[in-house]
Amino acid sequence: xxxxxxxQQAKLFMAFAKKVQNxxxxxxxxxxxxLAAFLPATGGNHGLPQSAPGxxxxxxxxxxxxxxxxxxxxxxxxxxxxxxxxxxxxxxxHALMPGVAYGLGITGAGLxxxxxxxxxxxxPTSGGFGKAQTLTLSPGLAFDHVGRPIxxxxxxxxxxxxxxxxxxxxxxxxxxxGLDFAPCVCLVPDPAGPTGGTAAVRPGPYLLIIExxxxxxxxAKVYGEACAGPTPTTCQSESWRGAFGLSLVRVPxxxxxxxxxxxxxxxxxxxxxxxxxxxxxxxLKRWDPDFATDDGFRKPAGAxxxxxxxxxxxxxxxxxxxxxxxxxxxxxxxxxxATPGEDWHRTRFGAPPRAAAWARIHQFQAMLAENLAREPxxxxxxxxxxxxxxxxxxxxxxxxxxxxxPTAIGAxxxxxxxxxxxxxxRLITAAGGRIALVSGLIASARQQAFAYFRGTTVIxxxxxxxxxxxxxxxxxxxxxxxxxxxxxRVPRETPAPNPDTPGTNVPVNNFLDRLxxxxxxxxxxxxxxxxxxxxxxVIPLQGLTRPHPVIGVVxxxxxxxxxxxLGSQPPSWYTTESRLTNATNMAGxxxxxxxxxxxRHFAVYVKQRMVLLEVLVMVIELLQAIVVLxxxxxxxxxxxxxxxxxxxxxxAYRAAYQQQPAEKRALAEAALAEPAVxxxxxxxxxxxxxxxxxxxxxxxxxxxxxAQEAALAxxxxxxxxxxxxxxxxxxxxxxxxxxxxxxxxxxSAVQPPAAAKATIADLRFQAAQxxxxxxxxxxxxxxxxxxxxxxxxxxxxxxxxxxxxxAMREAVAEKSAKEFVADAPENVTVKEVLxxxxxxxxxxxxxxxxxxxxxxxxxxxxxxxxxAAKAVAAAPPPAEVVAKVTEVAARGEDPIAALEKARxxxxxxxxxxxxxxxxxLVRTLGVEKTLALTRIKTL
Numbered sequence: 001x002x003x004x005x006x007x008q009q010a011k012l013f014m015a016f017a018k019k020v021q022n023x024x025x026x027x028x029x030x031x032x033x034x035l036a037a038f039l040p041a042t043g044g045n046h047g048l049p050q051s052a053p054g055x056x057x058x059x060x061x062x063x064x065x066x067x068x069x070x071x072x073x074x075x076x077x078x079x080x081x082x083x084x085x086x087x088x089x090x091x092x093x094h095a096l097m098p099g100v101a102y103g104l105g106i107t108g109a110g111l112x113x114x115x116x117x118x119x120x121x122x123x124p125t126s127g128g129f130g131k132a133q134t135l136t137l138s139p140g141l142a143f144d145h146v147g148r149p150i151x152x153x154x155x156x157x158x159x160x161x162x163x164x165x166x167x168x169x170x171x172x173x174x175x176x177x178g179l180d181f182a183p184c185v186c187l188v189p190d191p192a193g194p195t196g197g198t199a200a201v202r203p204g205p206y207l208l209i210i211e212x213x214x215x216x217x218x219x220a221k222v223y224g225e226a227c228a229g230p231t232p233t234t235c236q237s238e239s240w241r242g243a244f245g246l247s248l249v250r251v252p253x254x255x256x257x258x259x260x261x262x263x264x265x266x267x268x269x270x271x272x273x274x275x276x277x278x279x280x281x282x283x284l285k286r287w288d289p290d291f292a293t294d295d296g297f298r299k300p301a302g303a304x305x306x307x308x309x310x311x312x313x314x315x316x317x318x319x320x321x322x323x324x325x326x327x328x329x330x331x332x333x334x335x336x337x338a339t340p341g342e343d344w345h346r347t348r349f350g351a352p353p354r355a356a357a358w359a360r361i362h363q364f365q366a367m368l369a370e371n372l373a374r375e376p377x378x379x380x381x382x383x384x385x386x387x388x389x390x391x392x393x394x395x396x397x398x399x400x401x402x403x404x405x406p407t408a409i410g411a412x413x414x415x416x417x418x419x420x421x422x423x424x425x426r427l428i429t430a431a432g433g434r435i436a437l438v439s440g441l442i443a444s445a446r447q448q449a450f451a452y453f454r455g456t457t458v459i460x461x462x463x464x465x466x467x468x469x470x471x472x473x474x475x476x477x478x479x480x481x482x483x484x485x486x487x488x489r490v491p492r493e494t495p496a497p498n499p500d501t502p503g504t505n506v507p508v509n510n511f512l513d514r515l516x517x518x519x520x521x522x523x524x525x526x527x528x529x530x531x532x533x534x535x536x537x538v539i540p541l542q543g544l545t546r547p548h549p550v551i552g553v554v555x556x557x558x559x560x561x562x563x564x565x566l567g568s569q570p571p572s573w574y575t576t577e578s579r580l581t582n583a584t585n586m587a588g589x590x591x592x593x594x595x596x597x598x599x600r601h602f603a604v605y606v607k608q609r610m611v612l613l614e615v616l617v618m619v620i621e622l623l624q625a626i627v628v629l630x631x632x633x634x635x636x637x638x639x640x641x642x643x644x645x646x647x648x649x650x651x652a653y654r655a656a657y658q659q660q661p662a663e664k665r666a667l668a669e670a671a672l673a674e675p676a677v678x679x680x681x682x683x684x685x686x687x688x689x690x691x692x693x694x695x696x697x698x699x700x701x702x703x704x705x706x707a708q709e710a711a712l713a714x715x716x717x718x719x720x721x722x723x724x725x726x727x728x729x730x731x732x733x734x735x736x737x738x739x740x741x742x743x744x745x746x747x748s749a750v751q752p753p754a755a756a757k758a759t760i761a762d763l764r765f766q767a768a769q770x771x772x773x774x775x776x777x778x779x780x781x782x783x784x785x786x787x788x789x790x791x792x793x794x795x796x797x798x799x800x801x802x803x804x805x806x807a808m809r810e811a812v813a814e815k816s817a818k819e820f821v822a823d824a825p826e827n828v829t830v831k832e833v834l835x836x837x838x839x840x841x842x843x844x845x846x847x848x849x850x851x852x853x854x855x856x857x858x859x860x861x862x863x864x865x866x867x868a869a870k871a872v873a874a875a876p877p878p879a880e881v882v883a884k885v886t887e888v889a890a891r892g893e894d895p896i897a898a899l900e901k902a903r904x905x906x907x908x909x910x911x912x913x914x915x916x917x918x919x920x921l922v923r924t925l926g927v928e929k930t931l932a933l934t935r936i937k938t939l
Contacts, residue, residue, distance in 0.1 A: 005797045028897045062087060090147030097343060099311065099355060103140020104152060106314055108133060112326050114264035116375040116391060124260050125203060128323035131160035135327075136312075137246070142210065143336070145309040150212045150244050160324055162314070163208070163248040164201050165934055173250040174207060185209065187311050187333070190250050196649040203320045205251040205271055207332055209310035230592075247342045248316065255278075260488070262326040265371060267317055272331050272367075273395035275315070276352075276360055283482060286350040296348055330363035357479040360397040367393070369403070378408035383451045388458075388486050398481035398607035399474060406565045441565055442539050442599050442803060449537045449603035457695035460605065474538070484533045484607050504872040515596075538604040541597045561598055585780040602727040604618025617666065622657045648742075649799045650728040653749035665750075672751055672759065682763040690835065691740025693772040696735070696781055698764040700792070703743075704730045705757075723753035729802075734797045736806030738785070772837075783833035784841045784851070789858050794866045808924045812858070820857040821850050830858065865924065868917030875914040877902075882931065885918075889927040896922055 015031035048106045064084035065077045074844040111129050117581065118124065137156040143149055162241050171190040185207060218238030253274055260266055277283045280709040313331035334355040352360075371391045377384060388396065392759040424569075446462045467469055472628045543561045657665065692698070708726035716722040727748045744763070748756045771782045796802045813831040824845050833841050833854060841850040888898045896919050903915035920931040 013348070022534075033189075048133075051091045062654055068679070070717060078318050093143050093147030093149075095339065096143070096164055097334070097336050097338055097340055097355065098143045098145050098147075098309070100313075100338045101141040101143065101336050103138050104142060104313055105138040105140070105331055106208070106327065107138070108135040108327075111135075111324070112264075112370045113374070116263060116371055116386065117263055118263045120262045124264055124319070124325060126318050126319040126321040128153065128317075128325040129160070130263065131164060131322035131324075134159060137210075142311045144212060148308075149242070150210055150311060151242055151586075152244060158246060160318070162321060164244060164318075164322055167201050167206075167248045171250070172247070173252060184711055185249075185432050186309050187249055192250075199320065201248075201430060202250065203318050205253050206248040206316045206318060207251055207310075207312045208314040208316050208327070209247050209249055209312050211241045211245050211247070211310045213245055215818050217241045225695075248312070248318075251275075251279075260389070262843055263392060264317065265367075266394075267369060267392070268326045268328055268393040269394040271315060271317065272328065272360075272363055272413045273483070275393060276356060276876050279927075281356055283349065287459065295480075301845045319553075325547055326361060327526070328338070328367065330359050330366055334359055348583075351480045352482075354479060357397070360483070361400065364393070364400050366402075368670045372403060373566050376405070377403065377451065378405040381408050383448060385455075389456050389488050393486050395478065395483040395485055397483055398478040400605055402452050402605060403447050404445050404603060406445075406599075407567065408448075445485065445599040445603060446537065449605070451541070452605075454533070455489055457489050457531055458484060458535055460536045460537045462536050462539060465604075466716075468540065470603050471538060471540055474604065478606065481607050484535060484605075485531070486533075496793040508691055534608045535605045536608050538606065540600045540602075540604065542600045543598045564601070565598060579851075612853065614859060629869065648743040649803060650731050650748050651799060653746055657750050669751060669755070672755065680877050682759060682766045690772050691738040692743070692763065693768045694780065694783065694786065695768050697738070697786060698767055701730065701734055701741075702760070702764070704733070704793060704795065720753055723757070724748075727753055727756060729795050732802040736802050736809060737789065737793050751798070755906055780837040783857060785857055787838060788834065788862060790859075791842055794862075796870065796873070798870075798873040804872055804921065805865055805869035807929065808869065809862070810923065811924050812861055812865070817854060818843065819844060820861070821854040824850065834858070864920055867913075868920035869915035871910075871913040872921060875910045877914055877918050878911075881915065881918075885927065886931065895927050 006795040011030050011034040012148045015027055015034055018025040018027060018031070049505060062084060063080060065081045071077075108129060110133065114124065134157050137152060137158065138153055141149060141151050163305065171192075172187045173190040173192075175186040180691065187209075216237030217240065219235045222234040222236055232713075251271075253271060255261060255267075258270070312334070314327050314329040314333065315331040318326050319325050335358060337353070337358060338354045341612060343355070346353055370390070375384065375386055375391070377386075382793055440465060449462070450460050617776065705726050708730055709722055712722045712726060716725060731741065731744045731748050735745050744760060747759050747763075751759060772783070794805065796852065812828065813834065815830050816826075817828045817833050818826075819829055828844060838851065841854075842848045844856060845851050862912050877899075881899070884902070885895045885898050889895045899915050899919040899922065902913050903919075906912045906915060918930060
């Protein structure tokens with residue numbers, strides 16, 4: 001550093017030292033020069049107004065006083081300065097949303113204490129929180145639309161009666177909705193409200209609002225005007241103090257005519273759905289026809305709504321006695337969580353604002369916590385039947401936290417010891433012990449979480465979160481999702497079977513009818529119109545012993561929290577029986593496996609995203625149409641007249657399919673050729689029926705198709721047609737024996753033969769993953785039904801024979817087992833025995849000898865039915881015989897004797913066989929069903 005620079009710095013430090021010791025000290029010329037070189041130039045008139053830059057210049061509404069020496073200090077000038085700085089501060093507030101900054105909660109002893117379930121047919125009208133009881137507003141801060149602060153600096157007590165008095169004098173209501181989201185509410189006079197304090201306040205929903213103001217305080221003497229002579233002495237207010245006012249303003253909500261609005265909680269749930277989805281931010285108006293062309297995207301950012309507005313603190317539903325049936329702080333309350341610009345963009349694109357999304361979650365959690373305090377989820381260690389709908393909820397946010405009751409789970413020691421897997425539980429029990437696995441607790445937690453949705457239109461499925469941030473990820477991704485609709489699942493009524501017409505019951509494993517039920521209860525229309533919702537239920541884990549790099553294992557590990565789940569005195573299975581027999585000798589297993597993880601005290605539900613490809617929509621529509629048409633065929637006029645529900649053939653399904661438009665059929669075939677679509681269909685089929693889950697039976701089906709193709713080689717030259725006929729015959733034959741194979745008929749009807757074979761191969765694979773098992777969880781290689789058909793499933797050349805045989809098999813299946821083996825248990829049907837593995841069937845019937853007798857009798861019955869069906873299909877009884885049998889039956893005489901008489905008179909062997917077969921049909925089905933079958937050429 002040069003000597004000159006060192007000298008200048010010394011002068012600068014000397015000047016600083018003088019000024020620090022004495023700010024009035026006089027500096028030398030060199031010291032003044034040193035300071036001037038260090039400090040930047042300021043120029044003249046610093047801080048005074050400057051000319052606006054630019055060429056085209058305008059002005060705004062901001063105006064402040066120009067102060068200078070020699071002017072009077074007047075009230076007008078000072079007031080103008082106050083207004084200027086107040087306006088500047090409000091402009092800063094406009095950069096953020098209006099609403100609640102913090103605090104301003106409302107509490108009151110006994111608030112929201114109405115019963116959850118009430119025995120009534122209409123909403124309650126009285127009996128809530130008393131109008132004279134004290135409510136407390138906690139300290140807090142809010143801002144209105146024009147940026148005015150609303151400050152509550154200490155707790156403030158008030159009553160509903162105080163608010164009712166103001167509403168009588170100046171009735172107001174919330175301005176009509178339909179506008180974009182706004183945290184503050186606009187008010188208009190209420191022509192329907194009372195005036196002059198004479199009439200009672202109208203019961204119904206109101207908003208509790210807070211508005212800013214100022215009140216005068218103190219006195220100051222007025223000495224006269226600055227430029228005038230003597231004036232009389234007067235006084236004015238010494239100062240203005242910030243204030244606030246609370247009011248009730250009516251909400252224009254008209255209740256819907258909905259079944260179930262019978263409690264204050266149902267009123268609360270309905271009001272929240274209306275406010276969030278219709279009034280404040282209409283989901284119905286989103287993306288109206290002119291959405292993309294209404295010039296909205298060209299508008300400047302921001303809603304620019306800066307008129308005065310009230311800040312809503314709660315929704316209150318007043319009864320006829322002035323009491324509050326409920327007070328919900330989160331229906332209208334909006335916190336400041338975003339900027340006006342962001343909310344304008346979000347609402348412009350149809351997304352819910354952040355403040356509304358957060359409020360909806362808070363509203364749900366607050367209402368649920370208060371509800372559970374009134375009606376616990378678990379009582380006497382049993383899960384209550386109260387679902388979310390019963391608790392008053394109608395629309396819930398796309399994510400929510402569902403409290404669980406770990407004490408109730410732990411108290412059920414027998415269930416807590418469960419692994420969550422029935423088959424594994426049986427094995428462990430058979431080994432003589434229990435094992436303390438946490439999966440049983442998770443299964444119990446899932447059961448409690450599912451109870452919130454049981455009996456509603458919301459379908460849950462469960463996952464386990466290994467990390468806490470999995471929940472936070474879901475939380476951050478749900479703000480743009482619409483709410484989840486909660487409604488009651490109304491059970492579909494099934495007609496009772498007619499005891500006078502045996503054989504009319506629909507088989508339990510009938511795939512077509514199950515598929516039809518699915519479409520009637522949960523079809524495409526249900527999903528698209530959101531009458532059915534799907535949520536993921538997440539069970540988060542706690543008490544993990546993962547080591548932290550700084551503090552090691554967290555002290556609150558699973559063992560420290562076991563008392564929450566198992567009680568202070570763990571059940572005996574955990575302390576003494578938590579072992580496997582000879583566990584120490586089995587691969588070194590410990591005597592007791594530590595529970596180093598546990599479910600948390602809550603579960604989380606998350607709405608799931610459902611997007612359907614266009615082609616998948618068409619496939620679902622097409623399958624639904626096929627099911628409907630096939631059912632119409634199955635319940636046609638002639639069949640309905642005879643009360644017959646015979647099986648439907650593959651040809652009938654194909655006819656229904658061919659009635660669909662060609663373009664839809666082409667798209668369906670293309671979609672079903674895709675592995676993902678095909679796998680979804682065959683997975684559902686495999687789960688729908690145990691008939692499809694016997695691996696050996698499926699293998700025999702494929703072999704039967706190959707054998708049928710070989711037998712048709714000399715009759716049908718076209719390979720594709722030969723494949724089709726073979727598939728039709730074998731599918732019909734197996735469906736006649738095993739109703740679950742009806743899905744194979746549908747597959748064969750809607751796909752070309754080669755594609756149908758590929759789908760059936762996938763079905764075999766899926767069924768092999770879920771094989772039929774006996775009560776010991778052992779794979780069942782065969783059932784009694786397979787033993788009866790040891791010679792193979794009977795294949796018929798004519799569809800009429802297949803239908804007749806299927807009708808007889810169905811009628812026999814509904815009969816009591818006592819008709820075929822003596823001393824069989826009461827109420828055991830042939831169908832039940834046929835569906836069981838041989839060992840279980842022997843135990844059911846009372847011994848292996850009885851099972852052998854049963855098998856022999858049913859085998860003979862099946863053989864006779866097959867002969868009769870073939871004979872009747874080959875040569876239907878003559879018209880005169882049919883007329884005679886009808887006449888005899890009408891007189892109440894024996895129709896079988898008439899058939900036997902006609903048989904004795906016949907000379908043609910085929911005719912004699914046909915009449916014998918008809919007699920067999922009459923004995924099995926009765927006259928009316930037999931006549932219906934013989935009149936119809938193809939079913």
